[in-house]
Amino acid sequence: MEENAGTDILPLLNLLKRHKILLMISILTLLLGAFTLILYTWDRGQIAEGVVLEIPLGQLSIQEAQSKLEQLKHEISKRPVHFISDKKSFPISMEELGLTYNYQEPLQQAYLIGREGNFFNKAISKFRASWGITFRPNCQWSDQVLKATLTKHLADLNIPAEDAHFLINPDKTMQIVPEKIGKQVDFDSLIASVKKQSPNHVNPIPIPFQTVKPAITKIDLQNVKENGLLSNYTTSFDPNLKERTLNIKLAAKAIDGMLLKPGEVFSFNETVGPRTAEAGYQEAMIIEGSTFVPGLGGGICQVSSTLYNAVRLASPSLSVVERTRHSLPVTYVPPGQDATVAYPNLDFKFRNDSGSYLLIRSYVNYNTLNLSIYGKAKTQT
Incomplete structure (x- = not known):
C-alpha cells in the first residue's frame, strides 16, 4: 500500500512543477512586456517616428524641429508667385503677398503623440504614428494685403x-x-x-x-451732330483791350468741344480752371464790389455770361443750377442776364436735362464771342 501511495503522488508533484514553471514564464513574459512597453513609451524628448509636418520630424527634438521648420518658413516666405500676362512674368514673394505661415500649434500636437494617457494609450498612438501621420501648418492669406500688393x-x-x-x-x-x-x-x-x-x-x-x-x-457723337443746333448766343467786345481779349480767348478755348452726358452738371470753374498767370491769364478790369479794378483774368465773365444766355435759350433741355449776377451792370448782355464767376467761390453751373449728349462750341472772331449748344431738344410734356 505504501508503494502505491508514493506512486500516486508523483504525477501530482510533476503537474504542480509544470504549473509553477508556466506561471514563472508568464510572469517573466508580463514583466518583459511591461519593461518593453516602458522602454517603447520612454520619453526621450523626441517626436514620434512617422510624424510629418511639411518635412519628416521623427526622432527630432522639438528644438531641432522648430529650427528646421523656421528655416522652411523663411524659404517659403521668400518664394515667389509668378503672375503671367502676355508671356511676361511678374514675381511677387509670398511674404509681400501677405501669407501668414504658422507651424507652432501643429508642432505641439505632433510632439504630444506618445505622451498622453497611460502606457497603453501612449504605445498605441506611437505605433499608429509609425505608419505615417501628417500635420499641416496654419496658412492664411490676408485679402486686404493681397489686394494692396497686387494693385x-x-x-x-x-x-x-x-x-x-x-x-x-x-x-x-x-x-x-x-x-x-x-x-x-x-x-x-x-x-x-x-x-x-x-x-x-x-x-x-x-x-x-x-x-x-x-x-x-x-454713335453717341454722331447722334449729337445729327441732332443739330439747339441754341446759340453772341456777344461783342473791344479787341483793342488786348489783355481782356486774351483772357476771353483762353476761357472760350477751355469750353470749346465740351461734351455733356445726360444728367451731367457743367461747372464753369472746373472746366476753365484757376485763372493764374501760369495759365496765361493777364490783368484786366473786373468788378469788385461797386467799382471796377484791375484783376487777373478780367473779361472771362463775358464768356460765362454768353454761355448763360445760350443755356437760357436751350431751356428746358438745360436748367441752371447755380448763377450769380454782377454787383454792377455790364454792357455785353442785357440787364439781369449776366453770370459772374470768381474761382473758386462763385461758379456758374447748369445741368443737361435733354436725355441725350450735348456739345458746346465756342467761337471767337475779331470782336465777337459765340457760344453754341448742339444736341437733341427735350420733348415737352
Whole structure:
C-alpha cells in the first residue's frame, strides 16, 4: 500500500512543477512586456517616428524641429508667385503677398503623440504614428494685403477705356475720334486663384482681365451732330483791350468741344480752371464790389455770361443750377442776364436735362464771342 501511495503522488508533484514553471514564464513574459512597453513609451524628448509636418520630424527634438521648420518658413516666405500676362512674368514673394505661415500649434500636437494617457494609450498612438501621420501648418492669406500688393505691382497693366471725342481742326471743323475699349486686372478672381495655391507647390498664375467699356461711343457723337443746333448766343467786345481779349480767348478755348452726358452738371470753374498767370491769364478790369479794378483774368465773365444766355435759350433741355449776377451792370448782355464767376467761390453751373449728349462750341472772331449748344431738344410734356 505504501508503494502505491508514493506512486500516486508523483504525477501530482510533476503537474504542480509544470504549473509553477508556466506561471514563472508568464510572469517573466508580463514583466518583459511591461519593461518593453516602458522602454517603447520612454520619453526621450523626441517626436514620434512617422510624424510629418511639411518635412519628416521623427526622432527630432522639438528644438531641432522648430529650427528646421523656421528655416522652411523663411524659404517659403521668400518664394515667389509668378503672375503671367502676355508671356511676361511678374514675381511677387509670398511674404509681400501677405501669407501668414504658422507651424507652432501643429508642432505641439505632433510632439504630444506618445505622451498622453497611460502606457497603453501612449504605445498605441506611437505605433499608429509609425505608419505615417501628417500635420499641416496654419496658412492664411490676408485679402486686404493681397489686394494692396497686387494693385501696387499690376496696376500698370490696366488700360483705361477712351471715350469717343470730337477733334477740333484748325479750320474749326470737327471730326469724331472713335472710342477705345480698355481692360483692367480682375483682382477678385486673381486673389481667389492665389488663395487656392499651396505654399509648397505654387504654379504660375495667369492674370485675368475685365473689359472696360467707354462711356461715350462714336454713335453717341454722331447722334449729337445729327441732332443739330439747339441754341446759340453772341456777344461783342473791344479787341483793342488786348489783355481782356486774351483772357476771353483762353476761357472760350477751355469750353470749346465740351461734351455733356445726360444728367451731367457743367461747372464753369472746373472746366476753365484757376485763372493764374501760369495759365496765361493777364490783368484786366473786373468788378469788385461797386467799382471796377484791375484783376487777373478780367473779361472771362463775358464768356460765362454768353454761355448763360445760350443755356437760357436751350431751356428746358438745360436748367441752371447755380448763377450769380454782377454787383454792377455790364454792357455785353442785357440787364439781369449776366453770370459772374470768381474761382473758386462763385461758379456758374447748369445741368443737361435733354436725355441725350450735348456739345458746346465756342467761337471767337475779331470782336465777337459765340457760344453754341448742339444736341437733341427735350420733348415737352
